[in-house]
Amino acid sequence: MPPVFILVNLKTYLEGTGQRAHRIAAAAREVAEESGAMIGIAPGYMDIHPVSHHYEVPVFAQHVDGVSPGAYTGHITAEAIRQAGATGSLVNHSERRLTLAATEASVVALRQKKLISVLCTNNTPVSAAAAALGPDYVAIEPPELIGSGVSVSKANPDIIRTSVEAVRSVNDRVKVLTGAGIQSGECVRIAVDLGTDGVLLASSVVKADDPGQVLRDLVSKL
Amino acid sequence: MPPVFILVNLKTYLEGTGQRAHRIAAAAREVAEESGAMIGIAPGYMDIHPVSHHYEVPVFAQHVDGVSPGAYTGHITAEAIRQAGATGSLVNHSERRLTLAATEASVVALRQKKLISVLCTNNTPVSAAAAALGPDYVAIEPPELIGSGVSVSKANPDIIRTSVEAVRSVNDRVKVLTGAGIQSGECVRIAVDLGTDGVLLASSVVKADDPGQVLRDLVSKL
Amino acid sequence: MPPVFILVNLKTYLEGTGQRAHRIAAAAREVAEESGAMIGIAPGYMDIHPVSHHYEVPVFAQHVDGVSPGAYTGHITAEAIRQAGATGSLVNHSERRLTLAATEASVVALRQKKLISVLCTNNTPVSAAAAALGPDYVAIEPPELIGSGVSVSKANPDIIRTSVEAVRSVNDRVKVLTGAGIQSGECVRIAVDLGTDGVLLASSVVKADDPGQVLRDLVSKL
Amino acid sequence: MPPVFILVNLKTYLEGTGQRAHRIAAAAREVAEESGAMIGIAPGYMDIHPVSHHYEVPVFAQHVDGVSPGAYTGHITAEAIRQAGATGSLVNHSERRLTLAATEASVVALRQKKLISVLCTNNTPVSAAAAALGPDYVAIEPPELIGSGVSVSKANPDIIRTSVEAVRSVNDRVKVLTGAGIQSGECVRIAVDLGTDGVLLASSVVKADDPGQVLRDLVSKL
Numbered sequence: 001m002p003p004v005f006i007l008v009n010l011k012t013y014l015e016g017t018g019q020r021a022h023r024i025a026a027a028a029r030e031v032a033e034e035s036g037a038m039i040g041i042a043p044g045y046m047d048i049h050p051v052s053h054h055y056e057v058p059v060f061a062q063h064v065d066g067v068s069p070g071a072y073t074g075h076i077t078a079e080a081i082r083q084a085g086a087t088g089s090l091v092n093h094s095e096r097r098l099t100l101a102a103t104e105a106s107v108v109a110l111r112q113k114k115l116i117s118v119l120c121t122n123n124t125p126v127s128a129a130a131a132a133l134g135p136d137y138v139a140i141e142p143p144e145l146i147g148s149g150v151s152v153s154k155a156n157p158d159i160i161r162t163s164v165e166a167v168r169s170v171n172d173r174v175k176v177l178t179g180a181g182i183q184s185g186e187c188v189r190i191a192v193d194l195g196t197d198g199v200l201l202a203s204s205v206v207k208a209d210d211p212g213q214v215l216r217d218l219v220s221k222l
Numbered sequence: 223m224p225p226v227f228i229l230v231n232l233k234t235y236l237e238g239t240g241q242r243a244h245r246i247a248a249a250a251r252e253v254a255e256e257s258g259a260m261i262g263i264a265p266g267y268m269d270i271h272p273v274s275h276h277y278e279v280p281v282f283a284q285h286v287d288g289v290s291p292g293a294y295t296g297h298i299t300a301e302a303i304r305q306a307g308a309t310g311s312l313v314n315h316s317e318r319r320l321t322l323a324a325t326e327a328s329v330v331a332l333r334q335k336k337l338i339s340v341l342c343t344n345n346t347p348v349s350a351a352a353a354a355l356g357p358d359y360v361a362i363e364p365p366e367l368i369g370s371g372v373s374v375s376k377a378n379p380d381i382i383r384t385s386v387e388a389v390r391s392v393n394d395r396v397k398v399l400t401g402a403g404i405q406s407g408e409c410v411r412i413a414v415d416l417g418t419d420g421v422l423l424a425s426s427v428v429k430a431d432d433p434g435q436v437l438r439d440l441v442s443k444l
Numbered sequence: 445m446p447p448v449f450i451l452v453n454l455k456t457y458l459e460g461t462g463q464r465a466h467r468i469a470a471a472a473r474e475v476a477e478e479s480g481a482m483i484g485i486a487p488g489y490m491d492i493h494p495v496s497h498h499y500e501v502p503v504f505a506q507h508v509d510g511v512s513p514g515a516y517t518g519h520i521t522a523e524a525i526r527q528a529g530a531t532g533s534l535v536n537h538s539e540r541r542l543t544l545a546a547t548e549a550s551v552v553a554l555r556q557k558k559l560i561s562v563l564c565t566n567n568t569p570v571s572a573a574a575a576a577l578g579p580d581y582v583a584i585e586p587p588e589l590i591g592s593g594v595s596v597s598k599a600n601p602d603i604i605r606t607s608v609e610a611v612r613s614v615n616d617r618v619k620v621l622t623g624a625g626i627q628s629g630e631c632v633r634i635a636v637d638l639g640t641d642g643v644l645l646a647s648s649v650v651k652a653d654d655p656g657q658v659l660r661d662l663v664s665k666l
Numbered sequence: 667m668p669p670v671f672i673l674v675n676l677k678t679y680l681e682g683t684g685q686r687a688h689r690i691a692a693a694a695r696e697v698a699e700e701s702g703a704m705i706g707i708a709p710g711y712m713d714i715h716p717v718s719h720h721y722e723v724p725v726f727a728q729h730v731d732g733v734s735p736g737a738y739t740g741h742i743t744a745e746a747i748r749q750a751g752a753t754g755s756l757v758n759h760s761e762r763r764l765t766l767a768a769t770e771a772s773v774v775a776l777r778q779k780k781l782i783s784v785l786c787t788n789n790t791p792v793s794a795a796a797a798a799l800g801p802d803y804v805a806i807e808p809p810e811l812i813g814s815g816v817s818v819s820k821a822n823p824d825i826i827r828t829s830v831e832a833v834r835s836v837n838d839r840v841k842v843l844t845g846a847g848i849q850s851g852e853c854v855r856i857a858v859d860l861g862t863d864g865v866l867l868a869s870s871v872v873k874a875d876d877p878g879q880v881l882r883d884l885v886s887k888l
C-alpha cells in the first residue's frame with residue numbers, strides 16, 4: 001500500500017511566500033522522514049525553484065496551463081515547472097478554474113512531462129468527469145467545506161464516499177484526495193477510512209505558528 | 223429508433239439574426255415535416271422568444287449559465303430560456319467555453335427545467351468526461367474540422383468513432399452528435415453510420431441562399 | 445437640462461423575467477409619462493424583443509460583446525440587440541466584467557449602431573479610464589454599496605463626487621450615473637446633487653410588490 | 667533625459683526558459699553596460715528568482731494579479747514577485763488580458779510595492795484609458811503588428827503617434843513603449859522618434875542564435 005499523501009497548498013498566503021515557504025518545506029521534509037507519509041508542498045510559482053533546490057520535498061505548482069512553449073505570455077507550461085524542479089501540479093483548483101478543454105490539456109501536458117496531476121473537483125459528477133481525463137489524483141473540495149473550519153467528519157461525509165465510488169467506476173487507476181475540511185489527524189484518518197489516498201489542505205498548516213507540529217498531528221493517526 | 227437530430231446553430235451570423243432567423247425556422251419546420259427528421263435551430267438569445275412563438279420547431283439557446291435566478295446581470299438562466307420557449311441549449315460550445323464546474327452546473331440547471339442539454343466537446347477524453355455529467359447529447363467538434371469545409375468523411379473519422387465508444391462506456395444513455403465537418407447528406411449519412419444520433423452544424427445552412435434546399439440535402443440519405 | 449435617467453436592471457431575478465418583466469415595463473412607461481423622467485429597463489436578453497415591441501420604454505441589454513456578426517456562438521452583438529428593439533446596453537457590469545480591450549470594443553460597437561452605452565465602473569481611476577473610451581454614460585458602482593441596502597447618502601459620497609470630477613476632466617461629454625446605493629427618492633435627489641445625471645438600480649424596483657409605487661417615490665424629489 | 671528602455675519578454679518560449687533565460691539575462695546585462703540603455707527581461711515566473719539573484723538586470727514578471735496575499739491559489743501577487751527579486755511587471759499583455767477593474771487593481775498593487783508597471787494596450791482609446799490608471803509605462807501593441815515580422819516603420823506609424831498624444835493628454839507622467847513591430851536598431855530609432863520611451867519586444871531577441879548581437883543592433887542607433 002502506498003503511503004498516504006498530504007499535499008499542503010501555500011496559496012498566496014504571506015505566511016507561505018518567500019523565506020517563509022522554506023520554513024514549511026523544512027517541516028514537511030522532517031515530518032515525512034519521521035512518519036513515512038508522503039508530504040508535498042505547493043508554493044507560489046516564484047518559490048518553486050528555490051524550494052525544490054534546497055529541500056528534498058515534492059514540490060507542486062498551484063496551476064499549469066495546457067499550452068506548449070511559445071507565445072503565451074504570463075502562462076505556466078509543464079515544461080517550465082519541470083525545469084524549475086516541480087514534481088507535479090494542482091489543476092483546476094476552486095480558486096483557479098479552467099475550462100473543461102483546458103483541464104484536459106493541462107492533465108495531458110503534465111503526463112507528457114512525467115509530472116503528477118492533482119485535479120480538483122467540487123462534487124460527485126464533476127469527480128466522475130475528472131476521472132475520465134485520467135489524472136493521477138482527483139482532489140474533491142466540497143464547496144461547503146472550503147475554508148470553513150468545519151471538519152469533514154462532522155459535515156456529511158457522503159460526498160467523499162460517492163465521489164470515490166464515481167471516480168473508481170470511471171477509472172480505477174485514479175487516486176483520490178480529500179480536499180477540504182481537514183484540520184487534524186482525526187480528519188486525515190477519516191479521509192483515509194472513506195477510501196481516499198490522502199488530503200489536500202492549506203491554512204491549518206500554512207498559518208500555524210509551528211507548521212511541523214500541525215503536520216505531526218496530521219499524520220498521527222495513520 | 224428515434225429520428226436523426228439535426229441541430230442548426232445560427233451563431234451570430236447576420237444571415238441568422240432577426241427576421242432572417244425566421245426564414246431558417248420556417249425551412250426547418252417544413253423539411254422536418256417532409257422527412258420525419260428532428261430539426262432544431264439555435265438562434266441568438268433575442269430571437270428565441272419570437273421564433274419559438276411563431277414556428278413549431280425545437281428552439282435551442284446557444285449557451286446557458288448554471289446559475290439560479292438572482293443577481294447575475296448579463297447571464298442566461300435555464301428558467302429564462304424556458305419561459306421564452308426554448309426546448310434546450312448548447313453548453314460549452316467551442317466559441318463559448320465554460321469551466322468544468324460551470325459545465326456541470328449548466329447541465330444540471332437544464333435537467334431541472336426539463337430542457338435538453340447538448341454538451342460540446344473537442345476530443346475523446348473530453349467526450350468521456352462530458353458523458354459523466356449526464357447531458358442528453360454530447361456533440362463532438364474536432365477542432366481540425368470546425369469551419370474547415372473539410373468533410374468528416376474525408377478527414378480521419380476515428381475521433382468520432384472513439385468518442386462514441388468513450389461516451390457509451392461511461393454512460394450509455396447519453397446520445398452523441400457529430401459536431402463539425404458536415405456539409406451534405408453524405409456527411410450526415412456517415413455521421414449516423416459512425417454511430418452518432420445526428421449532427422450539429424452551422425454555416426452551410428445559415429449562409430445558404432436557400433436553407434431549405436440545404437436541409438433537404440442533409441436528410442436525403444437517411 | 446436633459447431629464448434625469450433612471451435605469452432599472454432586471455438582472456436574472458425571477459421577478460423580472462418573462463411576463464413579470466412586462467409588469468415592470470408598464471410601470472416604467474407610466475411613471476415616465478407622469479414625471480417627465482427618462483426611465484429605462486434592462487431585462488434579460490430573451491425579453492428584449494417582446495418588451496420593446498409591447499411598451500414604449502427604452503430597453504437596454506445587460507451586456508454586449510464587441511464582436512461583429514459571425515462565428516461567435518453564445519455572444520451578444522450590437523446588431524442583434526438593435527434588431528430586437530434595444531436602445532442601448534450596459535457594458536462591464538460588476539456581475540459581467542470584460543477585459544479593457546473588450547470594453548472598448550463594446551463601446552465602439554454600440555456607437556456604430558447608434559445605441560446608448562452605459563459603462564459600469566468600480567472606483568475613481570476606473571471611471572476616469574472609462575471616460576477615455578467615450579461611452580454615453582459611466583455608471584459608478586462602489587463595491588461597498590452594491591446590494592448592501594446602504595444608501596449612498598449615508599455611506600461616504602466622496603467616491604461619486606471624485607468620479608464625476610475624474611470623468612469630466614477626461615471627457616466632459618460623458619454623462620454619469622450613480623450605480624449603487626439607491627433606495628428612495630431621497631437617494632436619487634442626492635445622486636443628482638452630487639453631479640450625476642441619474643441612477644442605475646435593480647432590486648428595490650424589481651423585487652417590489654408594486655414597482656410603480658417605488659418608481660414614483662424615486663422620481664418624487666426631482 | 668532618461669535612458670531608452672528595452673524590455674525583452676521571454677514569453678514561454680523554450681529558448682527563454684530555465685538555463686536558457688540566464689543566457690539572455692547575461693547578454694542584457696552586458697549590452698546595457700556597454701550602451702547605457704536600460705535593458706530589462708521578463709522571464710517566466712519560475713525564473714524570476716534565479717535570474718534576479720544571478721544577474722544585475724531589471725527582471726519583470728509577465729503578469730501580476732491585483733489581489734492581496736491570501737486564498738488565491740495559482741495567482742501572482744505583487745508581494746511575491748517583489749520577494750523573488752522582480753523590479754516590475756507587465757500588466758494586461760495581449761496574451762494575458764485582464765478586466766478593466768483587475769487592470770487597475772494590478773497597477774495599484776505594483777505601485778504599493780514600489781514596482782514598475784508596464785500596461786499593455788491595443789489601440790489609441792485603450793491607451794488613453796490605460797493612462798488614466800497611472801501606470802509607469804503604457805506599451806502599445808497594435809494587433810496587426812504583433813508577431814508579424816512587419817516593422818513599425820513600414821506599417822502605418824500613426825497608431826503610435828496618436829497613442830502617445832492620447833496618453834500625454836490624459837496623464838503626462840506616464841511613459842510609453844512601442845510594443846510590437848520591433849526588429850532592429852532602425853525600428854528602435856523610429857520608436858523613439860515617434861515619441862516613445864523605449865520598446866517591448868520578444869521573439870527577435872529570444873529566438874536569436876546570439877541574443878547579445880541582436881541587443882547590440884537594437885541599441886545601435888540611439
